[in-house]
Amino acid sequence: MNLEKLFNPKSIAIVGASQEAGKVGTVIAKNILELGYVGKVFLVNPKYDQISDARCYHKLTDVEGEVDLVIMAIPAKFVASEIRENMGKAKNFVIISAGFSENGEEGKAREAELLQLAKEHDLNILGPNCLGFIIPKLNLNASFASGLPEAGNIAFVTQSGALAVALTDLAKAEKIYFSKIVSIGNKMNITETEMLDYLEKDEDTAVIGMYLEGIEDGVEFMKIASRVSKSKPIVILKAGKTERSQKAIASHTGALAGSDEIMNVAFRKAGILRAKDLEEFFNLIGFISHNKKMEKNKIAVITNAGGLGVLTTDAFFQKEIVLAELSEKTKQALRRILPEEASVENPIDLLGDAKEDRYKKVLQVIEKDSEISAIICLLTPQDQTPVEKIARVITRFNAKSEKTIVASFVGGKKVEKGIKKLRMDNIFNFAFPEGAVSVLDAYYRWNLKEDSHDENFSDNMNQGRKDHVAAFINFARAENRHALYFSESRKIMEMYGIKTVDAFEVCVGEALPVHNNFPVVLKVDSDAVLHKTDKQGLILNLKNQLELEMAFQKMRNNFPGARLIIQPMLGRDMEIILGIKKDANFGPVVVYGLGGIYTEVFKLAEMVIPPFSKEAIEKSLREGKLGFLFRGVRGQKTYNVSELAQIILALGEFSQEAGDVAEFDINPLLVYNNGNEAVGVDVKIII
Amino acid sequence: MNLEKLFNPKSIAIVGASQEAGKVGTVIAKNILELGYVGKVFLVNPKYDQISDARCYHKLTDVEGEVDLVIMAIPAKFVASEIRENMGKAKNFVIISAGFSENGEEGKAREAELLQLAKEHDLNILGPNCLGFIIPKLNLNASFASGLPEAGNIAFVTQSGALAVALTDLAKAEKIYFSKIVSIGNKMNITETEMLDYLEKDEDTAVIGMYLEGIEDGVEFMKIASRVSKSKPIVILKAGKTERSQKAIASHTGALAGSDEIMNVAFRKAGILRAKDLEEFFNLIGFISHNKKMEKNKIAVITNAGGLGVLTTDAFFQKEIVLAELSEKTKQALRRILPEEASVENPIDLLGDAKEDRYKKVLQVIEKDSEISAIICLLTPQDQTPVEKIARVITRFNAKSEKTIVASFVGGKKVEKGIKKLRMDNIFNFAFPEGAVSVLDAYYRWNLKEDSHDENFSDNMNQGRKDHVAAFINFARAENRHALYFSESRKIMEMYGIKTVDAFEVCVGEALPVHNNFPVVLKVDSDAVLHKTDKQGLILNLKNQLELEMAFQKMRNNFPGARLIIQPMLGRDMEIILGIKKDANFGPVVVYGLGGIYTEVFKLAEMVIPPFSKEAIEKSLREGKLGFLFRGVRGQKTYNVSELAQIILALGEFSQEAGDVAEFDINPLLVYNNGNEAVGVDVKIII
Numbered sequence A, B: 001m002n003l004e005k006l007f008n009p010k011s012i013a014i015v016g017a018s019q020e021a022g023k024v025g026t027v028i029a030k031n032i033l034e035l036g037y038v039g040k041v042f043l044v045n046p047k048y049d050q051i052s053d054a055r056c057y058h059k060l061t062d063v064e065g066e067v068d069l070v071i072m073a074i075p076a077k078f079v080a081s082e083i084r085e086n087m088g089k090a091k092n093f094v095i096i097s098a099g100f101s102e103n104g105e106e107g108k109a110r111e112a113e114l115l116q117l118a119k120e121h122d123l124n125i126l127g128p129n130c131l132g133f134i135i136p137k138l139n140l141n142a143s144f145a146s147g148l149p150e151a152g153n154i155a156f157v158t159q160s161g162a163l164a165v166a167l168t169d170l171a172k173a174e175k176i177y178f179s180k181i182v183s184i185g186n187k188m189n190i191t192e193t194e195m196l197d198y199l200e201k202d203e204d205t206a207v208i209g210m211y212l213e214g215i216e217d218g219v220e221f222m223k224i225a226s227r228v229s230k231s232k233p234i235v236i237l238k239a240g241k242t243e244r245s246q247k248a249i250a251s252h253t254g255a256l257a258g259s260d261e262i263m264n265v266a267f268r269k270a271g272i273l274r275a276k277d278l279e280e281f282f283n284l285i286g287f288i289s290h291n292k293k294m295e296k297n298k299i300a301v302i303t304n305a306g307g308l309g310v311l312t313t314d315a316f317f318q319k320e321i322v323l324a325e326l327s328e329k330t331k332q333a334l335r336r337i338l339p340e341e342a343s344v345e346n347p348i349d350l351l352g353d354a355k356e357d358r359y360k361k362v363l364q365v366i367e368k369d370s371e372i373s374a375i376i377c378l379l380t381p382q383d384q385t386p387v388e389k390i391a392r393v394i395t396r397f398n399a400k401s402e403k404t405i406v407a408s409f410v411g412g413k414k415v416e417k418g419i420k421k422l423r424m425d426n427i428f429n430f431a432f433p434e435g436a437v438s439v440l441d442a443y444y445r446w447n448l449k450e451d452s453h454d455e456n457f458s459d460n461m462n463q464g465r466k467d468h469v470a471a472f473i474n475f476a477r478a479e480n481r482h483a484l485y486f487s488e489s490r491k492i493m494e495m496y497g498i499k500t501v502d503a504f505e506v507c508v509g510e511a512l513p514v515h516n517n518f519p520v521v522l523k524v525d526s527d528a529v530l531h532k533t534d535k536q537g538l539i540l541n542l543k544n545q546l547e548l549e550m551a552f553q554k555m556r557n558n559f560p561g562a563r564l565i566i567q568p569m570l571g572r573d574m575e576i577i578l579g580i581k582k583d584a585n586f587g588p589v590v591v592y593g594l595g596g597i598y599t600e601v602f603k604l605a606e607m608v609i610p611p612f613s614k615e616a617i618e619k620s621l622r623e624g625k626l627g628f629l630f631r632g633v634r635g636q637k638t639y640n641v642s643e644l645a646q647i648i649l650a651l652g653e654f655s656q657e658a659g660d661v662a663e664f665d666i667n668p669l670l671v672y673n674n675g676n677e678a679v680g681v682d683v684k685i686i687i
Helices: A024-034 A076-086 A104-121 A161-173 A192-200 A218-228 A243-250 A260-269 A278-288 A306-315 A328-337 A356-367 A387-400 A413-424 A433-448 A463-478 A486-495 A545-558 A614-623 A627-631 A641-657 B024-034 B076-086 B104-121 B161-173 B192-200 B218-228 B243-250 B260-269 B278-288 B306-315 B328-337 B356-367 B387-400 B413-424 B433-448 B463-478 B486-495 B545-558 B614-623 B627-631 B641-657
Strands: A011-015 A040-044 A054-057 A069-072 A092-095 A124-126 A132-135 A140-143 A151-158 A178-183 A207-212 A234-238 A298-303 A374-379 A404-409 A504-506 A520-525 A538-542 A563-568 A574-583 A587-594 A605-608 A663-671 A683-686 B011-015 B040-044 B054-057 B069-072 B092-095 B124-126 B132-135 B140-143 B151-158 B178-183 B207-212 B234-238 B298-303 B374-379 B404-409 B504-506 B520-525 B538-542 B563-568 B574-583 B587-594 B605-608 B663-671 B683-686
Touching: A011 A024, A024 A040, A024 A140, A069 A076, A076 A104, A104 A124, A151 A161, A151 A192, A151 A278, A161 A178, A161 A278, A161 B306, A161 B413, A192 A207, A192 A218, A207 A278, A218 A260, A234 A260, A234 A278, A260 A605, A278 A433, A278 B433, A298 A306, A298 A356, A298 A433, A306 A374, A306 A433, A306 B161, A328 A356, A356 A374, A356 A387, A374 A387, A374 A433, A387 A404, A387 A413, A404 A413, A404 A433, A413 B161, A433 B278, A463 A486, A463 A641, A486 A520, A486 A683, A520 A545, A538 A545, A545 A563, A574 A641, A587 A641, A605 A614, A614 A627, A614 A641, A641 A663, B011 B024, B024 B040, B024 B140, B069 B076, B076 B104, B104 B124, B151 B161, B151 B192, B161 B178, B161 B278, B192 B207, B192 B218, B207 B278, B218 B260, B234 B260, B234 B278, B260 B605, B278 B433, B298 B306, B298 B356, B298 B433, B306 B374, B306 B433, B328 B356, B356 B374, B356 B387, B374 B387, B374 B433, B387 B404, B387 B413, B404 B413, B404 B433, B463 B486, B463 B641, B486 B520, B486 B683, B520 B545, B538 B545, B545 B563, B574 B641, B587 B641, B605 B614, B614 B627, B614 B641, B641 B663
Parallel strands: A011 A040, A011 A069, A040 A054, A069 A092, A092 A124, A151 A178, A151 A207, A207 A234, A298 A374, A374 A404, B011 B040, B011 B069, B040 B054, B069 B092, B092 B124, B151 B178, B151 B207, B207 B234, B298 B374, B374 B404
Antiparallel strands: A132 A140, A132 A178, A504 A563, A520 A538, A520 A563, A574 A587, A574 A663, A587 A605, A663 A683, B132 B140, B132 B178, B504 B563, B520 B538, B520 B563, B574 B587, B574 B663, B587 B605, B663 B683
16 A cells, blocks of 8 residues: 555645534645645535635546545535546545444445445545544645644554544643644544554654554554564553453444454564553653664663652562662762762662752763663652753753663653753653653563564474375264364364374274273363363263263263263363464464463463464473472472474464364363373363 | 640740741741740840840749740750759640761650650650641741641641651642641650641541651551540651661661551551552641541543543553442433433543533532541543533532532643632542542542441450469479470460361380371471471371381481471361561561461461451451352352451460560461361461
8 A cells, every 4th residue: 555645745636625613624725725735625515615725626527647646525415426437547545434444334335435445445444433644844844733833753552533632732832743633533444554554664753652442454553563573663552451441442443443452462473562551551652762773671770859750660579670780889979979878779769859960960971881771760840959950951961872861850840841851851740759660661672572473483384284184074073073082082182293192982782892991081072062171061070881881881872972982080280271363353362371270270371372383382381380390399390381382383373274163272282290291181172 | 744834835935045047946936036936035045145136044943934835946955954954834845956866875754854854844845856737727936937827627746847848838838737746856855656646536537647657656656546536537657667767767767667468457456557658648637628428439530532531541450449330310411411422421521622611510419418427529621611610610519519629630731720719619620530549439439438447346354374384484493495296286275176187106215106097297396396397397297107107217316306296187277377477566467377388379368466356357357368168169168258357366365475485476376168177287476
């Protein structure tokens, strides 16, 4: 998609331009005409010959030549025909009008028609049901929000137009400026993914901030985001974390909100910074907009109030960034310049009577400590505190320093001018110090880009194996089954190098043979009995032929048409569950966790989105919720991380090659720390 | 302590009053003389005869008659002698001077001397090392911070003077007003507990907010706080959550910061609202300052921006308050007054073009729904949004409504006046909606006062039992042991109704008798081997006399001077650990959690502070981390909550009666869900 002309148009037509007070068409026309946009503007409305002093065309076709961009603010029902009529004139449209997929069946049909048009004729359509967009640098406000923010380097893309209005107003007060503000509305044709793709090359944009309620095509989105995030930070506020808010969204823009946990995994994998709430989103884009790289996790804090230092220290709890331990050399240097009562431990307490010189000297000392990557400058406005002078010291220092500098001047009127000074010179001030710590931490973790650096992933499709799996599935389908037999699943797992427990099958009508290795387990192997434990399709620990025979009779009576299997009863050491979840957004996802009866109690489960490398999986395993298995708790022997990673890797491949599988799980997989090989006890493949 | 004259003085002397620019004594004198305080003021300084136009006394003794309050701003080393000289003149002192316990050994000695003086002569001393205090209603600024905030109903007590300055300035900007601002500094004589006791009866104070770095006497503090919190909300920002910040505190005011988790338990038990950070503290005191009771957890949200509604919905995740499900009646009423496209599900989306009338009508409809206890009014400043008129509608509604009303007008300049209007009329506005949800949730939970309503606790001391325990301990001490033998511990547990496993003792020099109930466990029973597993002082699952004999020989060789015990090997179903932790602040605390090898992995442990009732413990057990045991997971039989509660209750009594026990734990206690009685396998009593 080439959006160059859409966002940098030399000429714009406004269909539905008006002069009636309060009408959207009136506001847009005014915004485009009066705020300094220098391209050609054509107003279109059959009702008028003139709007203010400008000529008004009755039809867009009356305008001579091509138009780079057409903005439509007319009733939804006329939109498609209007576009159809004017496709020769323009390729780029902004549809402000509401009344599409967010609005019942009729609206959905209208949107489908519009999308069809766009696809057939290669049109770029922003919206429908959007606020429009604003490009401050071009003095172009192609929206029905008033005013023109100053130009900056943040592109803000939002699924909620109202939020754009509120945030722009807030941003103005905080001196945060934008390269582009784009309301994508129902994002029918131009989605978040297209916007990322376009903004990657947009020279005016250094940071991309997005408010999203849903993701359209998760796989494509991740592909593009992974690429873009390498050069530009992407900060996303993703709403719809809970079922309840997904309901609110459904009635709001009709987006399909995906499972929130997978969203976290996906964002991390794609190198996206996820803001936890509106405040953090705002802080993150504002902070990153002016920021340097931050590749170490050691932070220094300076303060003129001990209490604020303590609160800031608290905020480091469970963060990846840490308060730097100051070197003896640094402490000595600090002692030379600070009064005796000052603290030269981090947070460095400059005392309440600190003036700008003390701030300056301390900053200079910290600058020399190459271990420290960022400095948080705290200030409370004591009577003797020269707030603005200290702000100036900090901004001057920042201009030369390679370290990340942020501030938290806490107060009201007394710190107002100082904060303004900081903002003017590209230092972000946090209203409260805890916000500074939380944003630095998010930014540092993003700088690591650990998850998104998984470049050695294997995504080779093994066609032979894929065909083989398909053959098993087709065979089962031909027999009208919804699940594979264990013997089939076992063979498939073998192709992926996953060992499963031996099983002796007794088909319907067959008699029970004499068995000689006890104890054993007797199971029903049928798609009618998927939860074996619940339905008594599983009898454990049969110690001899007599017990087995009695169990066999019972099972035959209970499940007359079902195949039965006999397996050795294995020593259960540690149980793992593994599965593949098909996510509506991101496709198949491998889930793994601690098995056994307390699976739901402890909820030690994690997800990974294929493709991935074995190294990445091992890392996830070691650092994740199952990490205790590989560390050895209380002198226990450790479990084999490489073996489990290999199994997860194989399931990743399986998930890619087994498109027709509806549900899959291995429950349990028994793993051992005595050298025994891991073995799947039950494998369920539902088709 | 009677602090009436201290905080409502008819006459004040300032010792160390000065006219040198920048001196603390100069600022304080100016503050008291020039801001409208109507009592008598005496300036004292041997250097001057006059300061500005006022007479300056050379010595306090020169002042005629008694003085209600003396403020001292003189070097630390002169403070004690100055007080000693003037004890006849005054009983109430504010010591501004630093250089006491926060400042090395010399300072500590000075503070000890001062405290001694205060105790002997029944003086009230605020500080030392404090900012002073401010009583806006009296136009009395007895501090060295400048200015005078407007009078309100919040008392702010702080261990950090600098924070008082910053928060007062911030509060002024947000129209949050104070009854008293008190800097307690080193809180040598007037601690947080004395302040609570005083503020309970202070008619001007409706809400108490405290910034604390440590708690002086946890037991007394909890006693007073539990009482005060019944009539006035207490909001505490307790700094020093992490070890690191405890270090920062140590160099800051020398407070002993207690374990943070216990602090949470204690605050909950005392009915204290704990703010998670500075922002929430500020929001909480500001919100509560104007608030009504809130006894139901159902909340309505109204918004003119769908996106903001979705974000607010997200914020309800894992909260106690919930978005109300609107009744069909309410929805019908809403449908009648809202445009078709508006959402009548909660959050109620009034649409971007909503004017004040729509807000008004919707509020009136919600008012009728008695299930709803609070309304969050969201607003984004669209061009057509009459922000101030909507603010007026909300404040008028609030004046008549019984529901709790809060607002989150999101924006900058465009919402400024609206927010001011809200604040003037007692509605708290949150910069971001997530803050509103989090504060309402904290307030609702506090309103429940569940934990602090544990009135039926048992704190009867059983003197006979206490003496009996002491006798055991004395006996062991006489034998120079640091731990009780299992047989002794077993008898003690019996006194508390806790069953422990049978044990057959083999003392040093005794031969192994013939045993006839196998399997058994052989253990060493000695204070030299406390971690039996680590040191091989435990051999499990001995199946016959031969195995037992071999184990016995081995153990005798390894631990020649130790007593050995033989216990039956019990079926291990569920293991619980129980212990008593002695907290520096709150005394003995009973800790219980899931035992077994994954204790440290799952960290399912909780604490309770005695005294408590059995009902309260049962409730904690059911709702806490071990709750799954009593719910029955995956069809498992449930465990006996009453039995475990009884054991915890007994340990609470034991903790009160066994003052000399240094360490105590039962690990494991085996509990069963088959009707078997719980039994302690190992009991460790270290003295």
